[in-house]
């Protein structure tokens with residue numbers, strides 16, 4: 001097993017802190033339209049270092065911070081943490097358990113942590129560079145990719161091949 | 166009521182002649198993936214005068230003729246006929262019932278009929294020009310249109326508006 | 331031409347607001363024209379589901395986007411209803427509650443318009459007045475089967491079981 | 495780099511043919527490189543469902559296209575399996591029979607890979623080892639509810655009913 005837990009607070013529709021514990025095998029996420037399922041997927045993408053706001057359906061980084069609702073005020077910060085086992089030595093670090101965190105504030109400031117030690121965004125990204133897990137690779141498949149992977153311009157396919165090479 | 170009957174033979178996966186009788190209200194078409202449901206929709210689009218093969222997922226006009234299967238030989242002709250009531254005088258002709266037909270052959274030749282009288286493709290198209298039923302208007306809504314209608318470039322929306330004006 | 335467009339635009343906008351509120355059970359939506367020349371202006375969409383803050387359309391969920399598009403397409407249709415309307419799997423991204431509201435609207439519109447609805451969804455099938463099944467028992471060859479009429483079959487045609 | 499690409503390409507191609515035949519219960523599929531320079535060549539897809547004549551990809555149905563894309567994405571994944579894989583509603587265009595085959599493949603791959611599967615489909619939900627529900631009882635505010643574990647909950651965490 002690899003993923004242990006996901007903690008989300010203030011990211012998109014998650015006003016309140018939620019925690020997702022992962023078991024082995026298949027974890028299914030279900031719920032009505034607009035309830036927050038894809039937001040959970042995007043939280044994982046974001047904490048792995050996604051830099052392209054278009055892949056998070058947003059314009060600016062501020063779009064991922066809880067913006068309030070009819071009855072709730074906006075929050076000032078979004079934070080996502082992903083805790084993983086490193087039992088197969090998949091990740092190039094000596095820890096057996098790794099927690100990565102990413103935070104962003106309304107003033108545009110961002111913070112990044114690996115096992116609570118501050119680091120840079122690129123350290124988060126580099127952690128996953130060669131494992132196929134980087135936030136662009138084939139480890140995240142959503143409806144739009146079906147058209148992309150079959151489209152006439154084979155650029156998308158080539159990119160996936162190179163990630164797998 | 167307006168649509169009375171659709172006859173399809175040799176069009177795409179319809180080796181054998183099929184006939185769809187339309188009742189008032191909602192007619193639902195169901196079946197497994199790849200069974201031919203969208204082909205029926207495209208048959209209607211085609212007989213109404215669709216000229217853009219991309220809207221029929223094809224390259225050339227020949228793509229709509231039954232191409233054979235593992236056990237069957239290809240056919241030489243595709244033919245679709247649509248029979249309609251003209252009870253509300255929706256169509257600009259004196260008949261109370263109108264049957265339009267379109268045929269195409271492997272050699273590229275095509276034939277068009279209104280009530281069994283030969284005519285040109287543009288006569289079929291002109292028949293529906295101002296009724297919102299022309300093969301491009303909002304009377305045919307499929308999954309791809311959802312993205313189009315919401316996309317940043319508002320050209321698609323404008324086109325639909327002009328059709329409704 | 332500009333006047334006709336503006337008139338159509340106002341009508342579509344009014345319909346859009348009503349249909350959106352019906353499909354979303356509240357919330358609000360509107361269309362705006364940006365730019366001075368109406369014939370060149372961009373048509374922009376604002377949509378805010380009930381209880382949520384107004385945000386850019388892109389942040390809506392897959393199902394919310396589909397429902398918004400359906401609301402807009404129906405809003406345009408209502409200006410000049412076509413005698414028939416074909417829907418090919420537009421209900422695919424919708425959850426049960428949204429399908430219920432979508433199907434209610436279909437039934438209302440179907441009093442003036444014949445609808446041909448291709449679907450995999452059982453709830454959508456249930457409101458059909460007439461149901462056709464398409465199969466490919468023989469690979470590559472489509473067959474039309476099991477027609478069911480909830481209402482009187484139309485004159486001059488008998489219900490067909492399997493077509494040869 | 496060209497050699498590595500060619501090796502990867504051959505492997506993906508082999509996997510693609512196998513996975514396609516599993517998901518389509520037969521038929522055949524292949525990838526081809528067009529052009530002389532492998533690093534610049536277009537990667538083209540051929541796909542022929544069982545019993546049908548080979549045709550251009552565009553003529554396939556919505557569900558057949560989705561299944562072909564899934565076969566290709568899994569083929570690439572198999573070359574270098576990621577420790578986890580997220581699928582967001584990729585099963586939406588599939589009919590019941592295709593979902594059954596898709597879900598069988600998921601279970602097989604899930605022995606080596608953690609899958610997070612977002613879905614509206616009941617058949618897909620049924621093979622989950624663990625199920626999370628997301629709701630918005632309060633509009634605009636997501637809540638995680640009713641976790642069900644088919645297997646032992648993972649160490650150091652208790653099953654949660656509703657989170658505050």
Ligand SMILES: Nc1ncnc2c1ncn2[C@@H]1O[C@H](COP(=O)(O)OP(=O)(O)OP(=O)(O)O)[C@@H](O)[C@H]1O
Pocket residue numbers: 011012013014031032033034035036037038039040063064065066067068379382385389390391392393394423628634
């Ligand atoms: N910054 C934000 N603050 C508050 N809410 C947000 C923010 N960004 C997005 N949302 C809300 O999240 C909702 C979308 O959630 P999401 O895309 O996760 O839905 P979903 O469960 O995947 O639904 P579907 O089944 O339709 O795909 C939108 O309604 C949007 O209003």
Ligand SMILES: Nc1ncnc2c1ncn2[C@@H]1O[C@H](COP(=O)(O)OP(=O)(O)OP(=O)(O)O)[C@@H](O)[C@H]1O
Pocket residue numbers: 176177178179196197198199200201202203204205228229230231232233464470543546549553554555556557558587
């Ligand atoms: N010219 C042709 N001759 C024979 N078969 C054809 C021809 N053109 C397309 N087909 C077949 O028609 C099938 C597609 O049918 P269609 O798109 O109507 O399926 P569908 O019922 O809409 O399925 P889905 O539920 O997946 O959308 C393809 O498998 C294709 O092989």
Ligand SMILES: [Mg+2]
Pocket residue numbers: 037038039391392393
């Ligand atoms: Mg979603």
Ligand SMILES: [Mg+2]
Pocket residue numbers: 202203204555556557
């Ligand atoms: Mg289809």
